[in-house]
Amino acid sequence: MLTFQNFKKRTAPTLESVCRDLIRENKERISVKKEEVAVRNMTRILEAVFALNREKGFGAMSLRDLSRRSGLSMGALYSCFPGKEELRSMILRRGAAYTREVILDQAPACATPAERLETAIETHLYLSESLRPWFYFAYMEASSLPRRERRRAKEDELATEQIFLDILLEGVAGGSFHCADVELTAALIKAVLQDWYLKRWKYKRKGITVEGYARFVVEFVLSRLTGNA
Amino acid sequence: MLTFQNFKKRTAPTLESVCRDLIRENKERISVKKEEVAVRNMTRILEAVFALNREKGFGAMSLRDLSRRSGLSMGALYSCFPGKEELRSMILRRGAAYTREVILDQAPACATPAERLETAIETHLYLSESLRPWFYFAYMEASSLPRRERRRAKEDELATEQIFLDILLEGVAGGSFHCADVELTAALIKAVLQDWYLKRWKYKRKGITVEGYARFVVEFVLSRLTGNA
DNA sequence: GTCTATATACCGATAGAC
DNA sequence: GTCTATCGGTATATAGAC
Structure with missing residues (x-):
């Protein structure tokens, strides 16, 4: 962890x-x-x-x-x-590039898919926690862009999602994950990670720390992927 | 269903x-x-x-x-x-009131917690699909409100989440659900439902229908709640 | 490099003709 | 009930003093 x-x-x-x-x-x-x-x-x-x-x-x-x-x-x-x-x-472009750099810099190739998934979730949450206002800004403003830039913002979002998708696919191929719809599962993970920085007031009110949230998300997703059927 | x-x-x-x-x-x-x-x-x-x-x-x-x-x-x-x-x-106030009316109008009291959870998820998704631009507007504009109205917008969000929380609590009390953290699980459900109308371009691109998404969310959450451990 | 002052366009809101 | 014309104020952006 x-x-x-x-x-x-x-x-x-x-x-x-x-x-x-x-x-x-x-x-x-x-x-x-x-x-x-x-x-x-x-x-x-x-x-x-x-x-x-x-x-x-x-x-x-x-x-x-x-x-x-x-x-x-x-x-x-x-x-x-x-x-x-x-x-x-400028703000959106640098934010997207920095996120990609940090996320790609983290996963050791030797780990199991479960460990890689855990690390990717934690890294994403910790990064958004460190630069929460930046992430919030990027989310809210991405849709108010001129056509060409909005297109790239969407590709950035899919690129992040792809990182989770790749881990899921490896796990399924190797037999350690069971998952009927990896694409939707990757999208679900992304949505849950975004909720952390979009609705921080809610989690603050509940007294949840970023590590507590990370633990919950990892446990929830992994128990679904490695559990029965 | x-x-x-x-x-x-x-x-x-x-x-x-x-x-x-x-x-x-x-x-x-x-x-x-x-x-x-x-x-x-x-x-x-x-x-x-x-x-x-x-x-x-x-x-x-x-x-x-x-x-x-x-x-x-x-x-x-x-x-x-x-x-x-x-x-x-006016738009935000009516949207929140209407959502509350529709969601509360739906769950038959005789059903099991699992059936009630399924119905609540489906109803929320179908309503946001029917009035997607309205929901999108409400989400994006809720944070740009004067203090007093923003406070009420947050309460509206928690009220919706409370509906899911109540169903989870009943299921846990009755022994049909196993869940270590019902509050975070309710928040996760809410986040995933919101992603449907916030990122529709993504699901459209993947060819997912609202019923397909509903089926995925219900199955994902229920398998976690009724599965092992 | 930082400031104040200003150019020009557009803003939200309203008055009054029809 | 709907329109056009117009109010005072403010927007983005720039020019020129220091």
Whole structure:
């Protein structure tokens, strides 16, 4: 079992570190040239974006709201990103890429399908817990994209689901899993993992920790896959 | 097993019929006095709202967008609802009330817990399938509400979950279900049901019908509850 | 690199003709 | 009941001082 502490120690997914990747990825579209300045400002910007996204949604958020909340002037904002729509695209693109990197970096090939499934579930939950506002933003804003980008967002979602599907298929092929519909099972796992960061208020109210939730999901799914018939 | 056809025949959840309830519920806040006119216009308004909600989100939708899409002028819009925020509130309030009415109206008390659980899952899925854009809207907009209304939206969500929780508790008490954590199991069911209307593009692509999805969810959950250990 | 001031377009909401 | 015209205010984005 992977603990949340060990995950954080190994992967260290802080807002600032992902912001740094975002800055480097979009260097030519950002007029601020000193990386340290850009990272510091972008971190404050994203903190404000995510807070305002929770309160009123990105579409209803104005750049004046963002300026006030982040403490940066309108001019400073525009020196860090080229426009509101582009800011959203940058955030979504980097988030999807980072998720893919982390999830693919985790599963040791030598483990059994059951162990791999457990690790994949834990990793996904711990990552979304570490960057919960980012994940929440990505989920809520993915459908408000221009056609071309929305298409890619859907492919990103299917790619994550595919990771679970592959593990299920291996387990079924090797005889350790029994499952009539692996595709729907993979979709179910994905939906349950997303509920953790979409409805955190609910689990917080119930007093559930992320490790407790992980244990529940792993046990629920594995008992279905390895149980009778 | 409840079929989608039988559900629709018995409950008949059309956009127009729910709009009629919405009009009656908010009669004093709507200046159009002929009910037939108000229902016809409100139906067109909600069709446009839901379409624009999918494309850009309610917050980013302007009333001019809405006017263009619905074919009604700005003045006609304001004769059907008192303002943009109030329109959102009216939609969310009626949707939550209607869902509660339909779900509570369905479970025959004589059935076993397993049958009641099956019926509750099917009813929820069939209702969200019939009014999918409404459910999608309610999910996406519930978090962008003023404090007081958001609080009630959360209670509505918990009330639906409570229906599943009650069935699980009865089953456990009667010995027909085995379940270590009924609260998390109820939350899991809810999350999986929501995924159906939130990610329909995914299931459509896979060729899954609402009845196929219902069968999968019922089988998955029941096998866990009535299986070993 | 960060600020204030401003250009231009559009917002939600309303008044008054028909 | 529905329309067009228009109100005051605010939106995104930019220009130019420092």
